[in-house]
Amino acid sequence: MEEPAHLFLLGTDNYGRDLLTRLLHGGRVSMFLGFAGILITSFFGLLIGGIAGYYGGWIDNLLMRGVEVMLSIPSFYLLLALAAVLPIEMSSTLRFFLIIIILSFIGWAGMARVIRGLVLSIKEEDYITAAKAIGASDWRIITKHILPRTSTYVIVRATLAIPSYIIMESALSFIGLGIQQPEASWGNMLSAAQSVTKMTSFPWLLLPGVMIFIAVLSFNLLGDGLRDALDPKSVEDRH
Amino acid sequence: MADNILEVNNLKKHFPINGGIFKRQVNSVKAVDGLNFNVKRGETLGLVGESGCGKSTTGKVLLRLLDATEGEVKFEGRDIHKLDKKDLRSLRKEMQMIFQDPYASLNPRMTVAEIVGEPLDIHNLAKGKEKEERVRELLDMVGLSSKFAKRYPHEFSGGQRQRIGIARALAVDPEVIVCDEPVSALDVSIQAQVINLMEDLQDELGLTYIFIAHDLSVVRHISDRVAVMYLGKIVELADKDDLYDTPKHPYTKALLSAIPVPDPQRQREKIILEGDVPSPINPPSGCTFHTRCPYAEDICKQEEPVFEEKGEDHLAACHFTDKLE
Helix, strand or coil: CCCCCCCCCCCECCCCCEHHHHHHHHHHHHHHHHHHHHHHHHHHHHHHHHHHHHHCHHHHHHHHHHHHHHHHCCHHHHHHHHHHHCCCCCCHHHHHHHHHHHHHHHHHHHHHHHHHHHHHHHCCCHHHHHHHHHCCCHHHHHHHHHHHHHHHHHHHHHHHHHHHHHHHHHHHHHCCCCCCCCCCCHHHHHCCCCCHHHHHHCHHHHHHHHHHHHHHHHHHHHHHHHHHHHCHHHCCCCC | CCCEEEEEEEEEEEEEEEECCCCEEEEEEEEEEEEEEEEECCCEEEEECCCCCCHHHHHHHHCCCCCCCEEEEEECCEEHHHCCHHHHHHHCCCEEEECCCCCCCCCCCCCHHHHHHHHHHHCCCCCHHHHHHHHHHHHHHCCCCHHHHHCCHHHCCHHHHHHHHHHHHHCCCCCEEEEECCCCCCCHHHHHHHHHHHHHHHHHHCCEEEEEECCHHHHHHHCCEEEEEECCEEEEEEEHHHHHHCCCCHHHHHHHHCCCCCCCCCCCCCCCCCCCCCCCCCCCCCCCCCCCCCCCCHHHHHCCCCEEEEECCEEEECCCHHHHC
8 A cells, every 4th residue: 555545445426525424423323313304204194193192082183283384294305395495504413403304303293193093092991090099190190101101102202214315315415405415424424326337336335324234133133122121021031 | 758868850961963064963772761769977878889880971971071861960059050161170078989990090190199199289279388388298198108199000000000099089179089990909908998989088078979980899899879871870778788678679589689608508599680771772671670570460661660668768660569579
């Protein structure tokens, strides 16, 4: 190796930037985005679904009609519209957080709807009546007795949704609305490998895709583990 | 009357049926349709009847887990259906409930200690060490080892779960417990254990029970007085021996004749009621039982019989009580 040269373990991109470094940096962005997105989505999904399902009546009607409005807008166009109203001259951190908010804004409606359905069936169970007879407040019943029962669903959905958030961000970046160069995210790195020629000549540009794949797989395994850990029935040797 | 802990006057619970384009109320299910009875302090009042006669709804309305459509439930002189939120909360300390299905009545995600300790948290009755101690005491009272405290409901049998449910109800030190078919989901041998436990607790703590069941033998065993319900109304209410020996309502008589007797030699007259229980949406006119009653005459279709004394402390609603003997 000649003296001024550097060691690029995974090669470089078309600007000569080290791919490994950018992968590691972009990973932080992509993973945080997915994680924060699903946290916010789950929070609003649980809250709104829980309230709608538990109280029923006009509250339920109002919230669910709102959900339907959200669901009736094709999500990708909603994403486009929301991203398009963002001013171009924005600091990348601000842009980053706005993207998280946009992603969660799209996700909560579907979640709220399913949670509402689960709550409707759970709230008919005897132990909810028992909690009422004890004098538990509505808030306590919703948060301590009803929503924990939906955790299996929430975890499975969250672990499946994190990857889709990463990919949605890629899509945004791909059309130039997500994380902007020179900041790295797996999505905008992948957009460098847009043509067959590039893929065949510089196959290492596809590595961000491999990383997304690994992240997706890991999150699914994490979800399985988490679900088992939270289910009292799967714990055998507690005593 | 001496010491009535609970007085129920003209209690009604109608569930609306909505229909049409504008969701107007088109009719209603008259699940509970005018109940009048008192419960004395320290007694066990049995409440029996067929499925769908409104027993369980009555239990829930008594605790105001459902709001009454009409009428009042007075606990120690105060109408609980007029209490505000705060007073209702403190009422929860006085009246508790035990449920039929021991599998559905415990939150599967909470440990026994959490389930039994929850009422203590809600009413700020005990904290920390004191709470642990109280939970242990409660488990001990219902005959469960305190080493079970860290376990989850699915690790227990039906009978043990029912004991956990009883411990939860006892946590707030209530006066009245509404027992909604507490043993009908259990094996016969376990039923006896749970019933004996409930009787012991009653002696020890001076509890008043309202015992809802459809098993007449169990009710006879545990009750002091028994009320028989038919289509949302009480048709007969009397001291248990009185009621079982000399029923004053044809429905009670028919029910009693259906109790199996463990003696194959004994001949007995079984009264088989014809037809089904009429719909509580459109209950029959006059006496609601006239459609199935072997003694029914014209007057039964037109006039509703008064629920009145037919003997000493023996109330019944029938035009032809005398014919029964």
